[in-house]
Amino acid sequence: MRKLIEANNQQSTQKVVHTSVKHESAIRQVQGKANYIDDIVEPQGTLYAAVGLSSCAAGDLEHLDLSRVRESEGVVDVITIDDVPGHKDIGPVFKGDPLLADKEIKFYGQPVFAVLATSLTLARKAASKGEIKVNAQPPTLSVDDAHTKQSFVRPTHRFGQGDVEKQMQEATHTATGRLSIGGQEHMYLEGQVSLAIPDEESRMKIFTSSQHPSEVQKLVAEVLNIKLHHVMVDMRRMGGGFGGKETQAAQWACIAALFASRTQRAVKLRLPRQTDMHVTGKRHPFENEFEVGFDDTGRIQATRMRINGNCGHSPDLSDAIVDRAMFHADNGYFLGASDIVGHRLKTNMVSHTAYRGFGGPQGMIMAEALVDKIARAVSEDPLTIRKRNLYGESTGTKTPYGMDVEHNLLPEIIAKLEQDGRYWQRRKEITDFNSTSPVVKKGLALTPVKFGISFTAKHLNQAGALVHIYTDGSIQVNHGGTEMGQGLHTKIAQIAANEFGVSLDMIEVTATRTDKVPNTSPTAASSGTDLNGKAVQNACLTLKDRLAECFATLQNCKEKSSEVRFEAGNVVLGENKMAFADVIQAAYFNRVSLSSSGFYQTPKLHYNRDTGEGRPFFYFAYGAALTEVSIDTLSGEYSVDSVDVIHDVGDSLNPAIDIGQIEGAFIQGMGWLTTEDLRWNDEGKLISENMATYKIPAIGDTPKHFNVSLFGRKNAEDSIYHSKAVGEPPFMLAISVWCALKDAIASLANYRVDPQLDTPATPERVLHAVMALQSKVAKDEELA
Structure with missing residues (x-):
């Protein structure tokens, strides 16, 4: 190379x-x-900040004793929310994110105060000495609990096309499903870090690891109660972001800037990894449901879908994230008459935030779930049902939100991957293998991606x-x-x-x-x-x-x-x-x-939220992945053996970089769906809080056979040199891993039953799905 x-x-x-x-x-x-932020040569006299955290998930802040913090060695300054001269709430779009806890504790690990000291070690040591007394209340920790309490961070949104009730009643078959979809820790190599350097006449320089320097500028100015032109934010490079630094880098920059303003000395705030994992939002966990009506051939006639995003304690970007989940609940398929509802549930968790795909994966996986369900019901191969329901003249070209799917490349991409990847030959080989292998079962899946490109908030384009x-x-x-x-x-x-x-x-x-x-x-x-x-x-x-x-x-x-x-x-x-x-x-x-x-x-964009119709995306990026897996039915352990990808990046500006992005996105998506298991205890505390208890994919998890090809078709829209975006769309290619695991499990029932497999599909969950299916087969045989 x-x-x-x-x-x-x-x-x-x-x-x-x-x-x-x-x-x-x-x-x-x-x-x-x-050079990253922590490599910048610090000005003489730089001080170091740390935050003190709550140890309960919900309640009223009754008493805060920081005397031992102030008396701790090396401490220069201590602040609470009452020391903020300007805006106390730094919510990026909607209010709800206080810089530090303001009378109320909203989640376990919420920053309550901040301390400044002469060294990083002394600052962190002092931060552990605060006495925080809270009148604790029972926390809301699940989507179901939030629904019961009617607890939302933003109003519910709904859109759809056609007469769903009529089409569902007339459908030859119906099926329902529910899927619990786990969140994901960003696990960027460079954690959250900011360096604030005061300048003359209230000016402030900020060096921060942020995906949104202008927002940091705005929020620092508002917190300090100064004009935006007095704040300069510099960002050379990040050691990874993945969405976790779109909004949630601002809090640490604001705290550093507030200390710098008070002391007129440079201040650095760098979160230790474990604190970073507690105080920053994750990919939203979702609890989704669907009902689908279809005919004897598996053609979809009507679809209802309920999208439930666990947003945490505040809106952050959740409104747009749940919107994007709704926009992608069709993936590449015409859903017939449709009704898509999206709820933004408020829980006593850290405020979940942007993550590569921005809700798209949590919606798109539902389309693949319902197609698998149909395939098992009509005894057809899932690929056949996928191809039969793709957007096109024989089905329809209008999405549930009223946008026409133009320049659809999925039929060509799927056909090419189907042929180049020897899908049908391998399907026969795998079926034959599974019929004679008592313990190890193989699975195969070819799944598409149709991902809309543009910010759904029009002004950001x-x-x-x-x-x-x-x-x-x-x-x-x-x-x-x-x-x-x-x-x-x-x-x-x-x-x-x-x-x-x-x-x-x-x-x-x-x-x-x-x-x-x-x-x-x-x-x-x-x-x-x-x-x-x-x-x-x-x-x-x-x-x-x-x-x-x-x-x-x-x-x-x-x-x-x-x-x-x-x-x-x-x-x-x-x-x-x-x-x-x-x-x-x-x-x-x-x-x-x-x-x-x-x-x-960006031209051509419009979306009417009242009618639920418009064109929220400039164009779609397409792709498809063919994945083969092997599972051990006695332990639930599995391996991803083979992956072939064809992905559409238009006329690639830089094929090497684009292929690297596709490979990385696939592995990260595979981690989301298989190994990355976020866990909170009954008190609302994150217990998968470090690399020992939270497993991202390692080099050994890379499939032995992993081929990526670029489709090489110019973008029909007037994008830069007719290229296409590559950052997020290939993430969803990894849904093929989840579908392949389900395919392997389904072989235990001769592919007649669609197994329930929530994500992440850890070996434990795979084993439980295997045992549940084996139990069902045994019961059916007994009844027969």
């Missing part, structure tokens, strides 16, 4: 995009030279950029996206280099800073390259127009400026050619501006 990348780097600049280029920080990261060209021809690019390891800066550099026809070493993408590009959207919703790439291109086009006019004038051909080309390090007009750097020099001496901002807003 290295030789390939080096060769690609030496190709003409016309090949800067749509080719594999190594990640811009790869060498520095491998060598340990890439915008981006800005700033491009400077210096007199030596080197180019500096700044944009509103953040780099968390996904290669965004690399792709942005490729776009800028391609526009100016120069080599990549002429481009420098600088740290994301709120004083360069203002009012940025978070790097989320898989839209980082779509939005910021277009904004950068827009700035480049403005500069190219200026340079083209200047160059054409120099050639006495001003009227032909539209014919000027930028290629291979040169600026060309007809037979006239000049090195790019020389043109820049000439433009400077001719007083041509060599700096430009750029802007982009």
Whole structure:
């Protein structure tokens, strides 16, 4: 791969995009030279903060004695919510997230106070000495309990198409199902960390590991009661984010900034891993239900679905997350007449937050669950039922929220994977194997992905950029996206280099800073390259127009400026050619501006929440995965033996980075569905609180056969160079692992019964599903 990348780097600049280029920080990261927040050289006199946490999940705060905290060695300052000069609530969209506990305890481990000391160790030691007395109340810890109490963080939303009641009554068959879907810890390599440095006249510099610098800027300003222009947030790179730093990095930046403002000294707040796991939100656990009506061929005629998101104690981003779960409850299938209801349940848990897929996985898995249920009921292979219900002319093209599915690539992708992966041959081989193997059973599943790309909050679909060209021809690019390891800066550099026809070493993408590009959207919703790439291109086009006019004038051909080309390090007009750097020099001496901002807003988006109809997405990204597993029916242990993926990224800007994203997303999705088991005790305390009690996939969990292919079809919409987003969509490819496990278990009943397998499908849950199915088979045989 290295030789390939080096060769690609030496190709003409016309090949800067749509080719594999190594990640811009790869060498520095491998060598340990890439700087993260904790690597920044601290100013002289830096102080260190820590937080004191509650030890119950619900109740009124009766008494808070911090005398021992203040007397502890090295302590400089201690704050509670009463010390906040400005806004006390830092809820990102809706209120409900106090900076520190305000009279009420909302979840086990809620920060109640913060302490500042001369060393990190002394700060954490002092934080453990607070005496917090609470009038404890019974906590709400489950979706069912929240429904009983009518406890919601936001109003219920509903949409659908057609007459569900009539179609359900007329359906030849009906089936129901319920699925408990576990949450997921982000487990980023770099934990939550912020460094606040006070400046003159109430100004504040913030270095933070955040996916949303502009929101951090806003909330710090509001907490300190100062104007936004007095706060500058700098974010060079994160050691992973996955959504966990979209909103929930702000609290620690605000606390650090408040201490820095009070002491006029630099303050760092870095959470230890165990505290991080207690005080930050997870992927939302869901408890979902469905009812589906279908005919003898397995064609869906009507669908009811109830989506129940466990949101924790506050709204955070839950309204949009449950919306996205609802939007993806169809996956790639026409659901007939439909009724989709989404509840946002309030519980005494940490406020759950964004996570790769943003609710999409918790909705999409329901579509696969109901298709499996239909397949077992009509004694057909699940792939047959999947293909039979795909969006198309023979079924329908309108989603439950009224958006037409255009440019649907799923039939082609599935057909190709079906053939290349030898699905039907392997199905026969596996069926034959299972008929003669008494203990080990194999399973096979091919599942699709249809994922909508855009923020569902319309105003977030915008981006800005700033491009400077210096007199030596080197180019500096700044944009509103953040780099968390996904290669965004690399792709942005490729776009800028391609526009100016120069080599990549002429481009420098600088740290994301709120004083360069203002009012940025978070790097989320898989839209980082779509939005910021277009904004950068827009700035480049403005500069190219200026340079083209200047160059054409120099050639006495001003009227032909539209014919000027930028290629291979040169600026060309007809037979006239000049090195790019020389043109820049000439433009400077001719007083041509060599700096430009750029802007982009995603077109075509609209959604009417009152009617439940619209177009919330610019386009769909598609994909399919074929997975084979083996399970031990005596222990429930299993292995993922083989995975083949074909995924749609449009005309890939950087195939190597895109394939890496697909591989990583699949493994992370596999972890969500198999090993990552979040557990709380009866008091509401998280007990899967460290790497010893919470298992993410390791290198040994990687399938021995793991092939990823890019589909290679240009995006029909006008995205940046007709590429497609790649961050979130491949996460849902891992649903094929869950379906394959169910397929293996179903073989125990000759594929006539769809097993109940909640997620994560740990070996314990697989064993319980096996035993339940064996018990059912035995009972049926006895009755027969």
